[in-house]
Amino acid sequence: MGKIIAVTSQKGGVGKTTTVVNLGASLAILGKKTLLVDTDPQGSIVANFQIDDYEVQNGIFDVIVNKVLMTDAIINLGIENLEIVPSNVRNEKQEVDLFTHGLQKHILKSILATIKEDYDYILLDCPPSLGTMTLNALAAADSIIIPVQPEYFAIRALGRFIKTIRRFGQESNPKLKLEGILITLYDKRLKQSKEIHQELKNGFQDFLFDTIIPRNSKLSEAPSYGKPAAFFDVSSPGSVGYLKLAEEIIQ
Amino acid sequence: MGKIIAVTSQKGGVGKTTTVVNLGASLAILGKKTLLVDTDPQGSIVANFQIDDYEVQNGIFDVIVNKVLMTDAIINLGIENLEIVPSNVRNEKQEVDLFTHGLQKHILKSILATIKEDYDYILLDCPPSLGTMTLNALAAADSIIIPVQPEYFAIRALGRFIKTIRRFGQESNPKLKLEGILITLYDKRLKQSKEIHQELKNGFQDFLFDTIIPRNSKLSEAPSYGKPAAFFDVSSPGSVGYLKLAEEIIQ
Ligand SMILES: Nc1ncnc2c1ncn2[C@@H]1O[C@H](COP(=O)(O)OP(=O)(O)OP(=O)(O)O)[C@@H](O)[C@H]1O
Ligand SMILES: Nc1ncnc2c1ncn2[C@@H]1O[C@H](COP(=O)(O)OP(=O)(O)OP(=O)(O)O)[C@@H](O)[C@H]1O
Ligand SMILES: [Mg+2]
Numbered sequence: 315m316g317k318i319i320a321v322t323s324q325k326g327g328v329g330k331t332t333t334v335v336n337l338g339a340s341l342a343i344l345g346k347k348t349l350l351v352d353t354d355p356q357g358s359i360v361a362n363f364q365i366d367d368y369e370v371q372n373g374i375f376d377v378i379v380n381k382v383l384m385t386d387a388i389i390n391l392g393i394e395n396l397e398i399v400p401s402n403v404r405n406e407k408q409e410v411d412l413f414t415h416g417l418q419k420h421i422l423k424s425i426l427a428t429i430k431e432d433y434d435y436i437l438l439d440c441p442p443s444l445g446t447m448t449l450n451a452l453a454a455a456d457s458i459i460i461p462v463q464p465e466y467f468a469i470r471a472l473g474r475f476i477k478t479i480r481r482f483g484q485e486s487n488p489k490l491k492l493e494g495i496l497i498t499l500y501d502k503r504l505k506q507s508k509e510i511h512q513e514l515k516n517g518f519q520d521f522l523f524d525t526i527i528p529r530n531s532k533l534s535e536a537p538s539y540g541k542p543a544a545f546f547d548v549s550s551p552g553s554v555g556y557l558k559l560a561e562e563i564i565q
Numbered sequence: 566m567g568k569i570i571a572v573t574s575q576k577g578g579v580g581k582t583t584t585v586v587n588l589g590a591s592l593a594i595l596g597k598k599t600l601l602v603d604t605d606p607q608g609s610i611v612a613n614f615q616i617d618d619y620e621v622q623n624g625i626f627d628v629i630v631n632k633v634l635m636t637d638a639i640i641n642l643g644i645e646n647l648e649i650v651p652s653n654v655r656n657e658k659q660e661v662d663l664f665t666h667g668l669q670k671h672i673l674k675s676i677l678a679t680i681k682e683d684y685d686y687i688l689l690d691c692p693p694s695l696g697t698m699t700l701n702a703l704a705a706a707d708s709i710i711i712p713v714q715p716e717y718f719a720i721r722a723l724g725r726f727i728k729t730i731r732r733f734g735q736e737s738n739p740k741l742k743l744e745g746i747l748i749t750l751y752d753k754r755l756k757q758s759k760e761i762h763q764e765l766k767n768g769f770q771d772f773l774f775d776t777i778i779p780r781n782s783k784l785s786e787a788p789s790y791g792k793p794a795a796f797f798d799v800s801s802p803g804s805v806g807y808l809k810l811a812e813e814i815i816q
């Protein structure tokens with residue numbers, strides 16, 4: 315069925331990578347064959363699974379720049395239904411090469427076309443900017459998820475971002491949909507969490523996921539266990555949040 | 566004396582903007598004439614002081630793209646010793662124009678030269694990427710501060726980033742110094758805070774500031790008060806942290 319979902323936001327540190335890793339794990343648990351693709355040159359999705367850089371042969375860099383086959387960059391984690399393509403950008407020269415090759419916005423789309431039908435879901439992790447990799451992800455995706463931390467500038471930034479994506483979509487990917495806006499890092503001890511949640515409901519009612527991801531230490535500790543939270547503490551609020559999100563998406 | 570300090574990191578959401586706003590406020594409180602410059606096209610430093618976009622006439626965008634005088638972009642906040650230059654990028658076309666003009670890496674440096682001696686400190690807020698605005702900030706700065714959140718990939722990302730900056734410094738700004746690495750968002754309830762702090766001490770001993778900025782709700786709530794935490798709750802851990810940092814820098 316090959317549904318491609320890009321997880322993107324221009325704001326940094328809002329849980330794009332955490333969402334890709336944990337939503338991916340949840341979809342896998344629920345029986346959906348899932349591929350995680352790291353398009354962030356600074357990305358370290360592999361490190362969430364305690365795979366060291368020296369164990370990685372090929373990644374999205376090698377596929378896009380050196381025309382390595384996508385199938386040669388897919389890492390099997392030994393976890394049912396979950397595979398990943400690391401970013402594998404080792405230094406700044408490689409980052410520049412990736413950027414230059416990425417100027418052809420549809421290169422990622424054509425690469426994913428070669429393996430799309432092997433998976434139920436392909437999740438694309440994006441860097442915190444509207445650069446070539448994010449634009450490639452937007453050109454390739456069927457839909458996008460925008461994680462939003464409930465902090466004071468979230469609404470303004472979100473409005474601008476959605477405008478930009480709509481315009482880009484009209485030019486380069488008219489079928490691009492908004493899967494949903496996901497509230498992340500919700501901290502119930504902070505008054506702003508409730509305030510901004512309400513503002514988001516007022517402004518973006520139809521697009522907000524019902525699921526809210528709470529701030530939960532299990533999610534940030536997960537890399538020290540080498541696996542997503544659902545695989546070592548499935549009843550933690552963070553794990554439950556992402557499982558619910560997966561169910562919401564699968565409906 | 567005009568010391569220019571760029572606050573920069575490739576990781577998103579680590580407190581670059583929070584550091585610029587609160588360190589700036591602290592330097593002002595300690596009697597140093599301080600200017601905050603927002604080089605982030607997505608930036609909203611003004612919103613921390615409850616200034617609305619429609620109240621802003623000129624910003625770094627107008628100075629760099631339309632050759633407006635820097636002095637015409639400086640906003641007096643009515644706070645002693647503290648002024649700001651907003652980013653004032655209103656839409657994507659402006660963001661592209663800023664990018665294109667920013668390809669001349671020394672344009673920010675020459676702009677700042679016109680007002681450098683009017684201040685004791687000029688703090689530059691950077692976006693979460695090594696794009697044209699960050700490169701301009703690095704070319705213009707006397708020194709840099711790198712905020713680091715103690716999370717599991719912080720060390721690896723930091724090492725790569727410092728390498729990149731060193732190389733850039735050699736080419737474009739040989740006198741560029743590392744003012745220090747600042748641990749931010751330190752959460753004493755998380756075991757990883759202490760672990761990563763220790764790893765940072767082991768790897769970057771001489772460059773770590775003694776001051777650590779704790780996670781403190783006063784810092785994230787500040788925008789709802791329209792002023793940095795030190796101006797409404799000076800004894801909060803967040804305020805005290807940034808005041809100590811200012812003292813450490815002034816020495
Ligand atoms: N719900 C959560 N609870 C606790 N910690 C979280 C949660 N979501 C994310 N984090 C932590 O917050 C930090 C930032 O998250 P993450 O790296 O996923 O954001 P990002 O949007 O991918 O950042 P970037 O913009 O740099 O790519 C990480 O240390 C992560 O472990
Ligand atoms: N010490 C702290 N305690 C509590 N909240 C904090 C602290 N530092 C930053 N924050 C909050 O964390 C969020 C991210 O901080 P901030 O915007 O300063 O990071 P940034 O590095 O500038 O992000 P970006 O990479 O998007 O520019 C904001 O909501 C901010 O209020
Ligand atoms: Mg990320």
Ligand SMILES: [Mg+2]
Pocket residue numbers: 581582583605690691692
């Ligand atoms: Mg910022």
